[in-house]
Amino acid sequence: MVHNLTNDRLFLMKSLSTQDQQYERELYSTRWSNVRQGVLYGVFIGWLSLMTYLVYAVGFIFSSLLMSSKDDHRVNITDILIIVPIFAQCMGMFNYMIPFFQSFSEARGAAAEVFRLIEEGNNVDVNEKVVWKEYTESFYNIDGDIEFDNVNFTYPSRKDASVLRNLSFIARAGQTTALVGSNGSGKSTCISLFLRYYEPSSGQIRISGQQLTDYNVQQLRQSIGVVNQEPILFGISIYENIRFGKVNATRAEIEQAARDANAHNFIMQLPNKYETLAGERGIQLSGGEKQRIALARALVKQPKFLLLDEATSALDNISERLVQEALDRACKGRTTIVIAHRLTTIQNAHQIYLLDNGSVIEQGTHKTLMAKQGACVLNGAAQPMFAVLLAKTVDYTAFAISGSQLTQRIRSKAFACLLRQEVAYFDRSDNNSGAIYNRLSSDASAIQEMTGTRLGAICEALSMMFFGLLLGSFISWQLALIAVGPLFIIAIVTYTDVRVRLWMNHQSNQIVERACTVRSNRIASSLSAAKMFFDLFERIPTIDNSSTEGQELIDFRGEIKFDNVKFIYPTRPTSIILNQFQLDIKPSQRVALVGTSGCGKSTIIQLLERFYDTTSGQILLDGVDIRLLNIHWLRSHFGLVSQEPVLFDLTIAENIAYGLENVPMEHIINAARKANIHQFIDRLPQVKKIQNYIIYYIPYYCIILTLETVQVLRHQLEGEEGLVQDYTL
Template structure:
């Protein structure tokens, strides 16, 4: 454009230069407008498309039937919902426009070259097929590595989701080291995927992520048609069933679960539940009772035979309106991490406030709800963690009653309630059963003696049937034997619930919002730099994720009680924040370092040739720099805000997929889809203004090089005319200056990525700097050499940090001596479970002192303390490991003989031996491949193998049939007497299980109101005596 051989004094030369300057300014203005429109339109289209993909993918998941969830890993879905979608957005985003622009420019350049000199161009074009071939090979390789990377991140995310959704169990059994080791193992595998991919970095990065997403969206199986119609039914369809009160008939029904096809769950089952009558199903664990309910709710279809209602096949009914006529109350209540009001409303989405409160009153829940600070707007926490077992069960019961169902399915509905509440709720259920077809699944036979008809099941078939009286009259019959066994034990039973066979989404699998590395801006970069920075970036991200995982495991339990720290949100931090840093820590960081270095040397050389022209070049340079800084700060803010919403969406997705049976039973598919869609749309709406700013900044990037050239040539013309500058110097300065601007422009276009990385780094540093109030990983503190297990609560007051206005324990005075067997009884929410949590040091007392062997519990080594405790809770938590690994969880180098011995004591050894893989059988996420009773017995074996000094039992035998309960209860009794110095603390609602305890403490509103032996308390005629009478009246 400016030739050193041209005379700068020629008027024509000056005229040509000024004409060129005007063209540059005009082109700059055009690029400003076109760049803005291009960026805003493409970004908007990209976000709208990927948001729709995310909603469609979520919709495709909730359309699927239970067979799909039984045979597929639900832990992979969160990655497809968020991480893969984010990768697609990056792949088809604005950087893709740059690729199109570069390809278009290349094509036009080739055309011009052929016009100017076709012979030379033809020779040069020979290299085009080689470049295209190499690019396609790289693209294929990168896609493959991306899919492998997703798989390893998915497994790491599964571990994180499982750990943080079951954190209390992990901490109780000191499983943090094991989980950290497994998590790090998956991260190491991922490192080399990242390095290999960086070595072959290409513009088609997003392909690997897109494949798995579109495959899941596009998959349509015939078996999912029933579930798909749920979403397609409109409101008018919902009322299309006016009456389904006919007889329910199972006609020669056979069925096997897809995940256990070799095991027959039902075998030519024939039974009839008469309309407006109560029919009971009884039998041992695994006999097929809960399977009948699953088939009736159409989670599955029978392998053979048919199910009819009023003579009409079940398949003739539309699924959603049919399920809306059914109320289900299961043994293990499933609540969602929202308010109590919203949880009850899920039973009937259009329920009024009055209907919801009436349902709560019927379930004996209204009074305790009104005592809470926020009443019905109280958040229950993830899986209802903020409530006691009895409180959760009553809310679940209210959720079933609010819809006024035609068919009522009761699966030990009152099993978790205290005696007073049980009596009241049982009366409410008895009233609710009138004029309704009711099916009751029971182990506790006293609860169904008034049933109109009873079926006794064994191995999927009916072996006895009749009324309570006729079955009791059959000498030697199974029902009579079961009744006598319960009477001899004088105990009630809670049955196992196979309705929990769903796969838990763990989700969260790899997690949300993973901001992975994008398209490469450079076309000719040294492979060594890619590999070097790739290795450094991969190792940095692995260390960040590992350190974050370890830091999270060290945090106190109260940290996870906060809504913003749900397991879904936590896993988001581990994946998306690390991925955002990885986005800039790999090859891009090398590119940025190289570019900034070259800019610096370019300006040094420019100053050497002409300070004035260098200053001219610096003006647009610093405009771009300021715009880039503004973009970085804004994108950092946008990521922080959008991550909050994505965390809520992830939490919702995890809850829905984990509790898919409950979602389908309550016909919540449309409601949760609406909520999910609203959250995704909220992020979309939030980004309008930032996107406009980004588009403006991007337009500045495109326009600034032309503007800088115009400014440079205008001023250079003046300097050359005044003989202040040589033409050769102008050429050198313009070359170096334009390179600096171009380089900074490309770096500036990474501003959003840099901003996201800054936000992610800030989140990590906040986590790393946080000092937990109770350090679960601490190795400090005393380890008592002669631990006796004496425990004393001295004027203890306690308030949960998440409920600062509710006093849970109020000046509790409790002393437990070594070797004592003591029981804690009282109404739900009286503080029994809180005492156990304080003993495990999940929380510290608010006031007063908790001492063990005379030493303040806060002075003891926390891991040593927990190793001395053995906890069997009401709802057993198993991990996605083998049976042997679950039994020995938290322990190292345990001989197989000890594992077998513990399993034998827990009455689970024979069952394990019958499995094809024996002790190497995987139990599934949260033990989803096992029944409730089987899970509980493995949990008991897990405690027995530890030989704890203090045994904590929270309704440990509640999920077992009478025979197994008696055997295991004897085992637990033996475990308590094997070591005369072993202290046992038993939490119980069923008073018959604690008669032999040395001392019984009755709690009310966080205080001990009565204490003594069973006989002493009866003689007092106080609260305990009334509770016992209430239980006997129910019996």
């Protein structure tokens, strides 16, 4: 079985120093925010303490004046010793209330964004009519022709760039309609509008003549099955992943959906069959296997509408043919919209619409379009794909500074330790992204709560208890012994409370890691978090990504040899991926690896990049075992473009030069020209212009730039910096 690693992990490993510096800068900013908060908190506490002592001073001074007065003898020492301390203690109670005021202040700040989101206007159901209830229709009755009538659309973040321009087409009920065209022509935007992720700027979308806005959003989406180009699986079993399509689906329905998607056979070959964990984002499965499970998830609810966005692009030829036959059967009786570039996917479509710049420029069946000899399909398939991309003051101030510095050091060291770990470390379920996020965020904050102002309160309490007992023993040791007795009871209760909270914190961590929920269990949580960090700091990875040891070949030619390689993934010890594998690749050769999904093709790439080490056998690079080579030198000589590339929320220029420092803009532009995308970038709305090269910030939800193209640019830019790819695999 293939272990398909996502690109973000590759880039993380290839640019450790860059990520570490970025993380340090963010931690520095957070640290000084905490310091400023501690200073203000300390000043406030200091003034309250000052007011308490002023009450004592003014009260005793004024009382003494009254007692010494010859005109008024109504005040005696008993009254003074009762009244003055009462007022002083009332003022002192504010000191005990301050931590709660701080909690209210923090909660108020956190709630501001939540309430702003709740109160924000929602335009999705603006036109939802009572007609729905009057006709007592259920979502199973949503069916019919899909019609786009003069639809115009502009993304909210790019109001100066229109995506759809007077788009009109009809997808007949029970028929398959294909949308083709170059990247950025608006195909995927049509699906987003039909799913009501966005609302059209103008025009209408109708189902059987009724406006799309008349339907309840939840019921509408229940009638739609969607299979995207990049499937998303969750870190649970395959059975549960398919069941997400229909929560109340029976076992038989799920298995039938898997058969329809040509996934049942390979699932039954897995160690735990349908109970096999897919891994976070489906990392335990190959691209083809993930796509088929996603297809089964869409088919299990028997949708009236089926939307396929490059649904078969990740499958090999054999699997594609079988899945395409299953899709053809599944499309019968359903209104289907297909977005594709492969000819085999759309040749059976009842109607094909060619989109360009958000408008339909040609339409017809596959036969009629081919008869025009316009080669529109081939031309569209050749284009790159676009996507997105006082004493108290000093006290609290000092502890706030120390706590902030400690949190920064812990987060920085923890992040550096995480970057050192081998890929197999992240395959384990307790090291998924939710758990890692929880460690760096809430666990480090929990330690700060223990070491910051709260540690100051603990020190004050212990100091007060010690000197109180010492002074009490000096004045009356009999009373001191009586006072010590309850302390033992309090100590036992406190210890039991801490142990119970530690156990409860351990039980809740599983939920916390999945939901990425920030939670603090005070002292018990702080101790638990500290233990996890020490475990991380002491762990020695099998492949140290920060290691500077190892050879660097001087006369590097690029000869690769796999010598009796056997490999088993650490998380699946019963499945042999490579068995006595032999492969010789000569310098400058271009070698193609083909085979069915799960045969080990991607595993070979991961072994070359040293994401894993072989179970047995050797991988030789110019006759030298790659385990003896410097890992940074080794990876710098490989350029990898994966099936599921990832862009960061940075500018296009920063994405291209990611991992490289001080890259001249001319090199970035030159790499863009080599990848045939400079002209497209130059046409984007100008946000910042440097040396006539436009840098555009990429929203998460906008499809702007082909991910694969940006990866190619990265590798070409490495060539500009002297990191030449000596061979192509």
